[in-house]
Amino acid sequence: MLKRTFLAGAIMSLGLAVGAVAAEYPTQSITIIVPSKAGGSTDRTARMFTEIAEKNYDGFEFVINNIPGSGGQKGFEAIARAKPDGYTIGLVFTPQLVAHIVSGRAGYTLDSFHVMGNTAQDPAIVVVPKDSAIMNMQDLADAAKADALTVAVNGIGSDDFLAAKSFESKAGVEFNLLPTKGSTEQKAAILGGHVDAAFMNLSQMIKQHAAGDARIIALLTEERDSHLPDMPTAQEQGFDVFMRATRGFVAPAGIDPAIQEQLDTMLAEVMASDEFKDNAMTGSIFLLPMSGPEYLAYLEGLQAETQAVYDQAPW
Amino acid sequence: MFEYLAIVFSLSSLLTIAIGTVAGVAIGGMPGLTATMAVGLLVPFTYTMDPTAGLMLLGGIYCGAMYGGSIPAILLNTPGTPAAVATAIEGYPMSQQGRAGLALKVSVTASYVGGTFSTLILLLFAPLLARQALAFGPAETFLLALMGLAGIISIADENSSLIKALIAGLLGMIIAVIGTDDMSGSLRYTMGMIELIDGIDFMPALIGLFSMIQMLELAGMRQKSIDTSALDKTQKSEPMPRGIAKHIALGSGTGTVIGILPGEGATIAAFISYNFSKRISKMKELFGKGNPEGIAAAEAGNNGCVGGSLVPTLTLGIPGNSVAAALMGAFIIHGMIPGPDLFTEYANRTYPFILSLFVANGVFLIVGLTFAPYLARIALIPPAIMVPVVSAFAVLGSYALNNAVFDVYLMIGFALFGLILKKLGYSLEALILGLILGPIAEGGFTQGMIIGKGSPWIFFESNIAKVMWVIIALLLVPPLISYLKMVRQNAAGVRSS
Amino acid sequence: MTKRSVDRIVLAIIILMAVLLYGSAANFTGIARTTSAKYVRFLAVFIGVLSSGQLAYSLLRDRSLDKLIVTTHWPRFIGLLVALVIFAMVFETLGFFIPAAIFIPVVAVLLGFRNYLAIGLTTLGVLAFVYIVFIQILSVNLPGFNF
Numbered sequence: 037m038l039k040r041t042f043l044a045g046a047i048m049s050l051g052l053a054v055g056a057v058a059a060e061y062p063t064q065s066i067t068i069i070v071p072s073k074a075g076g077s078t079d080r081t082a083r084m085f086t087e088i089a090e091k092n093y094d095g096f097e098f099v100i101n102n103i104p105g106s107g108g109q110k111g112f113e114a115i116a117r118a119k120p121d122g123y124t125i126g127l128v129f130t131p132q133l134v135a136h137i138v139s140g141r142a143g144y145t146l147d148s149f150h151v152m153g154n155t156a157q158d159p160a161i162v163v164v165p166k167d168s169a170i171m172n173m174q175d176l177a178d179a180a181k182a183d184a185l186t187v188a189v190n191g192i193g194s195d196d197f198l199a200a201k202s203f204e205s206k207a208g209v210e211f212n213l214l215p216t217k218g219s220t221e222q223k224a225a226i227l228g229g230h231v232d233a234a235f236m237n238l239s240q241m242i243k244q245h246a247a248g249d250a251r252i253i254a255l256l257t258e259e260r261d262s263h264l265p266d267m268p269t270a271q272e273q274g275f276d277v278f279m280r281a282t283r284g285f286v287a288p289a290g291i292d293p294a295i296q297e298q299l300d301t302m303l304a305e306v307m308a309s310d311e312f313k314d315n316a317m318t319g320s321i322f323l324l325p326m327s328g329p330e331y332l333a334y335l336e337g338l339q340a341e342t343q344a345v346y347d348q349a350p351w
Numbered sequence: 352m353f354e355y356l357a358i359v360f361s362l363s364s365l366l367t368i369a370i371g372t373v374a375g376v377a378i379g380g381m382p383g384l385t386a387t388m389a390v391g392l393l394v395p396f397t398y399t400m401d402p403t404a405g406l407m408l409l410g411g412i413y414c415g416a417m418y419g420g421s422i423p424a425i426l427l428n429t430p431g432t433p434a435a436v437a438t439a440i441e442g443y444p445m446s447q448q449g450r451a452g453l454a455l456k457v458s459v460t461a462s463y464v465g466g467t468f469s470t471l472i473l474l475l476f477a478p479l480l481a482r483q484a485l486a487f488g489p490a491e492t493f494l495l496a497l498m499g500l501a502g503i504i505s506i507a508d509e510n511s512s513l514i515k516a517l518i519a520g521l522l523g524m525i526i527a528v529i530g531t532d533d534m535s536g537s538l539r540y541t542m543g544m545i546e547l548i549d550g551i552d553f554m555p556a557l558i559g560l561f562s563m564i565q566m567l568e569l570a571g572m573r574q575k576s577i578d579t580s581a582l583d584k585t586q587k588s589e590p591m592p593r594g595i596a597k598h599i600a601l602g603s604g605t606g607t608v609i610g611i612l613p614g615e616g617a618t619i620a621a622f623i624s625y626n627f628s629k630r631i632s633k634m635k636e637l638f639g640k641g642n643p644e645g646i647a648a649a650e651a652g653n654n655g656c657v658g659g660s661l662v663p664t665l666t667l668g669i670p671g672n673s674v675a676a677a678l679m680g681a682f683i684i685h686g687m688i689p690g691p692d693l694f695t696e697y698a699n700r701t702y703p704f705i706l707s708l709f710v711a712n713g714v715f716l717i718v719g720l721t722f723a724p725y726l727a728r729i730a731l732i733p734p735a736i737m738v739p740v741v742s743a744f745a746v747l748g749s750y751a752l753n754n755a756v757f758d759v760y761l762m763i764g765f766a767l768f769g770l771i772l773k774k775l776g777y778s779l780e781a782l783i784l785g786l787i788l789g790p791i792a793e794g795g796f797t798q799g800m801i802i803g804k805g806s807p808w809i810f811f812e813s814n815i816a817k818v819m820w821v822i823i824a825l826l827l828v829p830p831l832i833s834y835l836k837m838v839r840q841n842a843a844g845v846r847s848s
Numbered sequence: 849m850t851k852r853s854v855d856r857i858v859l860a861i862i863i864l865m866a867v868l869l870y871g872s873a874a875n876f877t878g879i880a881r882t883t884s885a886k887y888v889r890f891l892a893v894f895i896g897v898l899s900s901g902q903l904a905y906s907l908l909r910d911r912s913l914d915k916l917i918v919t920t921h922w923p924r925f926i927g928l929l930v931a932l933v934i935f936a937m938v939f940e941t942l943g944f945f946i947p948a949a950i951f952i953p954v955v956a957v958l959l960g961f962r963n964y965l966a967i968g969l970t971t972l973g974v975l976a977f978v979y980i981v982f983i984q985i986l987s988v989n990l991p992g993f994n995f
Contacts, residue, residue: 067989074391074677080684083395100395101989103754106531106548113545139536143545186802192536213879214801215533217794220676224613224669228485230802243668243690318686351536351878377981384981392986514902518862521895525869528888535880539888540872563932570928570959571919735961738928739952740974746935747944747978751988759936763929774916775855797883805882 061122061295065097069118069126071111073104077239077321081156081283082127084315088306096302107193108132109142116144120290125152125299129283134339135193138346146339150291151332152300154284155307156316157324158237160199160256162270165229166249173254173273176233180209187211188222188234192351196222196235199256199279201345203235206275226250237281238263239320256280263322282324284331300328355702359710364407368707371408372714375415380423380431382562382741383748385554386416390677394684402685403700407707409681413674414711417617417654418462418719425454425646426730429562429741433553433787434617434653436780437625437645439561440506444641451727453589457643458650459719460591461599465651466712469607469658473665474705478694481666484611489802490809493795494819495612495619496788501826502622503781504834505629506639512776513834519777523785524792526551534797546757553787555749555758559765560779562745567766569734588724598628598644602651609652610659616672617653617660618787624652626826658708665693665701851916852906859903866896927958943992944982945975 068086072078079102086098103111112133115126128149136142164170170179179185189196192215204210214231216222219240225231226241227249235256242263244250254270255261256279270277285303287296306312307325316323326334358364378384390409397405420432425442438458445454472480500520507516529540530550541547602624609620628648629638638645660671661678668689670676679689685700687693693701749762769779803809810816870892873885919925931954935947952971961967982988 074394074680076680077683079395080680083398087398099987099989101754105753106545109548110545184804186804191533212801212804214798215536215879216798217533220613220669221794221798223667224485224663225488227667227669228488230488243688243692247691249667249690319684320686320688389986392988514898514905518895518898518902521891521898522862525865525891525895528891532876532880532884534884535876535878537877537880539876539884567919567925567928570955571921571925733961735959736956736966736970738959739955740970742928742932742955743935743948743952743974746932746939747948747982750939750944751982751990754989756936756940759939760933763932763936767929770918771854771916772858774918775851775858793884793887796887797880800883800886801879 061298062096064123065099066122067099067101067118067124069111069115069124070100070102071104071108071114071127071129072102074100074102077156077158078127078129078283080319081321084312084319084321085155085285085303085306087315088309088312089302092306092309093302107136107191109136112136113143115286115288116148118288120288122287122291122295122299125285125287127283128286129281130335130338131195131198131279131281131342132193134335134342135198135346137339138342139193139351146332146335148289149286150289150296151328151335152285152287152303153307153328154282154324154326154331154334155303156283156321158239158281158322159261160195160279160281161236161238161241161252162203162233162254162256163226163236163241163245163250163252164233165226165231166251167229168232168251170233170253171251172268173270173275176203176253177207177209177275179232180207180211184210184212185232186214186230188214188216188225188231190219190222190236191215191217195237195279195281197351198342198345199277200235201349202279203270203275203277205348206277235279239322242320261322282326282331282334284326352702355699355706358403358699358703359407359706364404364703364707365710367404368407368411368710369714371411372415372711373718375412375417375711376419376422376715376718377415378412379416379419381748382423382429382431382558382745383554383751385432385752386413387673387677388752389416390674391680394677394681397681398684402687403703405685406678406681406700406704409678410704410708411711411714413678414466414654414657414708415715416674417466417657418459418650418715420653421458421462421646421650422455422726423562425458426451426726427562427737427741428565430557432617432653433557433783434621434656435649436557436561436618436783437502437621437649440625440639440780441642441645441649444639445643445646446727446730448641450589450641451730452724453592453643454641454646455723455726456720457591457595457646459716459723461602461647461650462654462719463712463716464599465603465606465654466657467709468603469610469655470705470708470712471658472607473658473661473708474702477662478666478691480611481663481669484613484663485667486813486815487612488813489795489798491795491813491815491819492613493792493799493810494816494823495609496792496795498819498823498826499619499622499788500784500792501823502626503778503784504827504830505626506778506780506784512778515776516778516781519772519779520781520785522777523782523787524789525785526556527553527786527789528793533794534801544757546755550790551761551786552752552758553783554752555762556765556786557783558745558749559762560769560783562741563762563766564770564773564779566738566742566745567770570738572734592643594633595644595647597631598647599651601627601631602648603655605648606652606655607659610656610671611662613663613669613671617656618784619791620656620659621649621653622784624648624655630826630829654712661705665689666691849916850912851914852910852912854916855910856903856906859899859906862899863896863903866892866899870896924959928955931955931958940991944978944990946992948978949975 070079070082103114118124170176189200222234226234245252378389420435421438424430424435424439428443430436430439442454503520507513532539605624606620610616660675663669664675670679687697749758799809873888876885938947953967956967
């Protein structure tokens with residue numbers, strides 16, 4: 037009896053698979069691979085997208101598949117390996133996506149993906165403990181020249197690490213770098229005054245800065261950020277250091293162009309909707325919409341920059 | 352405050368909390384299902400719920416799961432969470448003596464007291480305590496891991512193979528070294544396998560070393576079924592042992608303090624509480640053979656972590672452990688960024704959430720006490736049907752942690768390798784403790800060395816560190832002295848015979 | 849084999865591993881040389897010394913000839929092990945439900961359980977529980993057919 041039920045189920049699902057070829061796209065739910073844990077900011081970005089996409093597009097259903105681990109590498113590889121049938125897409129985040137390629141660990145290249153577009157970003161920042169004497173980037177450079185400063189970065193090869201390395205070479209200093217496991221440890225080290233400074237992301241520290249528990253001294257982006265309009269960038273302070281984390285959508289390369297076009301358009305439309313923008317605001321996700329070609333160009337540029345850092349000091 | 356109480360005591364809130372808590376107990380009881388996983392997976396689900404109700408649901412799961420882990424630990428020697436390993440050391444022998452009913456009663460009472468006490472501390476002193484916890488840096492984290500590892504000695508000193516327990520603990524720490532070196536980003540001993548880049552997860556190891564070994568041993572027993580004559584006495588209800596309150600209080604305090612500190616709190620808290628309780632007990636010789644005092648301290652300790660871990664999570668956005676980190680995601684998804692805002696702007700959500708934890712503790716107390724006599728009957732289920740069911744959950748649980756079949760093989764491997772070690776007299780509790788605390792010790796040590804610019808002086812510098820060294824010495828010296836005495840007596844005995 | 853000789857083999861393997869571990873710490877790069885390498889070397893030395901001590905003690909003092917008894921019923925023990933490995937091997941393609949529906953009854957019968965009604969009900973109960981908890985509530989992505 038039991039076996040018969042299963043058999044019937046198996047036959048039914050086979051039938052569905054055959055029907056899929058004939059019928060119009062999509063006939064089954066689309067899997068979104070999220071290369072991080074459920075509940076994190078990348079995961080939330082994906083779920084915000086699916087919520088609105090499912091509501092506005094009839095017949096589209098999404099399933100989120102979290103494949104965390106190895107700084108996203110496991111998930112990126114799963115997207116690259118997925119069957120390009122339009123039923124698997126995924127999220128990527130930088131600079132880890134290109135850092136794995138540069139360090140020779142990745143089982144994929146940028147060519148393994150069709151880049152659909154960027155969604156969110158998080159500017160890199162430099163933050164110091166609240167009672168630190170360091171008030172700006174010049175102070176940081178001077179203090180680092182006088183004495184090796186202990187500076188927390190979130191792991192080797194992360195955006196923080198690359199930003200710190202870039203600052204080291206621009207300012208001609210050398211930090212006593214403290215790699216942590218995750219931004220939580222960085223936050224604890226800054227709030228507890230165990231380190232002299234940290235390279236982090238804006239969303240992780242914006243509340244603490246506002247509450248006076250820590251002091252952000254610079255944004256590492258090309259322009260100021262609307263969430264913290266009074267905060268000068270590092271460039272304004274005379275140091276050309278740029279870093280931001282981005283989170284965008286990709287698909288495995290080789291999907292039928294008609295289907296791909298449909299997906300790309302959907303992403304752009306969802307990102308343009310007011311509802312999506314409102315949800316992003318409540319969920320503290322900073323949007324930075326980029327089209328597929330724009331984001332691909334960004335990724336290629338970032339890979340070249342990362343390669344330069346890696347060649348100087350491999351990790 | 353009354354308006355917050357009114358929110359909690361509405362019918363829908365009470366129902367939500369009860370569902371969450373009961374689900375949490377079930378999740379904690381399954382080998383392989385953890386509170387971290389359940390909360391992580393349900394955070395997106397609460398996205399569409401009313402924020403307060405969503406948080407109450409997750410809080411209930413957290414409280415329930417912390418307690419739930421102790422049920423299979425006591426009845427089947429298969430701890431559902433690493434924090435319940437210490438409970439299994441005392442609980443399973445009690446179960447075999449037909450005292451499972453009492454063990455369950457002690458465990459649920461201690462969990463309740465620990466959970467309630469820590470929630471009270473969270474409610475009253477959160478901002479103040481969080482500031483204090485910040486003084487706790489990497490160097491102190493290293494010492495905390497050492498304190499937890501000192502538990503190895505207390506596991507060992509009764510069955511005389513202290514050296515083997517230490518070897519097992521070090522083996523666990525060495526297995527934990529596999530994976531990415533956080534300091535240089537380079538890979539250590541991964542043999543080119545992508546599955547090993549993040550190291551070996553302790554959950555497949557826990558499932559393999561405890562649940563699966565227990566099932567292999569049951570399967571491989573000659574007699575048709577285990578002797579249940581002792582178990583039939585289970586129905587006899589025993590009163591709570593005298594003097595147990597002291598151990599519950601000790602565990603509650605220790606658990607709350609350790610919960611506030613960063614790191615994988617619950618496991619350390621349970622072992623340190625267990626260790627403390629053994630030091631002050633008047634019945635030391637009964638430890639390892641089914642002493643309810645050990646259960647009381649360990650369970651009060653790991654539930655004490657619940658409230659404790661939320662102190663830095665809510666006030667500073669620094670989660671005290673992985674469940675709290677997942678829970679923090681639920682706050683952020685609703686725009687409630689942890690920090691002072693939670694207690695002002697969002698007070699009408701935060702305070703009901705904290706108050707709901709009291710209810711959650713009450714729910715599992717009632718459920719646990721009501722069902723203890725029935726749960727105790729689980730120990731009577733014939734092994735021939737218990738073994739395949741638990742094994743299937745072990746496979747599923749190992750897979751579901753990281754969606755990786757590799758972890759299933761790892762679980763089976765740990766079971767085989769662990770079974771041989773167990774037969775040779777190596778303590779598997781020590782091994783899992785080493786595996787869990789190894790990375791915490793390594794992180795604290797390496798980061799401490801960097802902050803100290805290469806000088807180990809940093810581990811002795813702060814006042815907290817000095818106090819911790821004294822506690823470590825107190826934990827280590829007395830058992831070592833009694834161990835040496837015993838060795839000398841044995842040697843004298845051998846010579847005179 | 850006697851417990852004593854298996855123990856000695858295990859200790860010898862641990863000592864060999866400790867030596868290799870100590871040596872490998874020399875290959876650590878960058879900052880790891882002054883931090884992680886110290887930690888790894890400490891572990892290697894500590895476990896090496898303890899294992900050597902235990903091995904010496906075993907060689908000098910241990911006169912016991914107890915046999916190492918892994919299990920008293922090899923067919924059932926190996927049977928469960930093989931069933932587990934097969935379960936793991938087909939997990940990626942067939943998922944949880946089909947293998948579990950076979951695994952639970954087969955192992956129960958293997959272990960000498962003959963109450964077929966109870967086996968059937970238990971199997972159904974487990975499958976239903978997993979379906980509800982994993983697929984419906986937690987929406988975990990299990991591979992294979994999830995119905």
